[in-house]
Amino acid sequence: MDHADELSDHGRSETQGRLVVDAHTQERLIADLRNRLTEDAMLILVLLGVAGGVALIALISTWHAFAEGSGDWMLVLAVVFLGLSLSAILYRLRRGPRTAVLTSYPIGSVVEAGSDGNHLWQTAALGSTRVTLDVYSRMWLTADSVMLRPKSSPVTSILPRSALTEKAVHALEARFNQKSGG
Structure with a gap:
């Protein structure tokens, strides 16, 4: 649904801003989102690190077992699969923010946004939205x-x-x- 006319008809010039996205703005958004995702994923990253350590120990013990003439190929395959899975997860964590920002705010696009404390509205490359702030649980502000x-x-x-x-x-x-009581 396109809310562009609705947004401009309300005459919210005091609370509605405008920005033309350039490469510098895009890179700052990517960096902010990457930092937020890294903070959110810290527990997962710690667990992946522990799993990687366990996988390394299992690989070393399996190598020693093969050197002695015994060993299980299924364990080797499981360790290799775990290593590939860890690599894929880390790659997606690094690539995700860039894809999201490039899709939402291509260079040269105009972004208009505003809020009255109850709603957030924006017009950008993917269309226009007007959302009640009740659907959001948290907000983070950076520069x-x-x-x-x-x-x-x-x-x-x-x-x-x-x-x-x-x-x-x-x-x-x-x-x-x-909302947070502060």
Whole structure:
């Protein structure tokens, strides 16, 4: 559903900002999202590290067993599979933010966004949206971005902070500080 007319008809010039995405903005968004995903995935990364250590120990013991003339090929295959799985997971963690930001905010696209403390609206390359802030459980602000985590999804939404006015940013901060009790 396209909300572009609805957004401009409300005359929210005090809370609606505008930004033309350039390569520098895109890279800052990618870095912010990558940092957020890394922080969110820290427990998973620790568990993967432990699993990798166990896999290495299993591989060494299997190698010694083969050197002595006994050993199980299934264990070797399991260790190799675990190693490949770890590599694939780490590759996806590194590549995901770039794909998300490049798709959402291509260079040269215009992003208009605003908030009144109850709703967040934006018009970008993928269309226009107007969402009630009740669907989000957390918000993180950086110097370059506003990141929102929906209650029903582990996917973090990112918005260039410079696409919002300071009044809109303060409205978002007030809303999420109120929700968190601070």
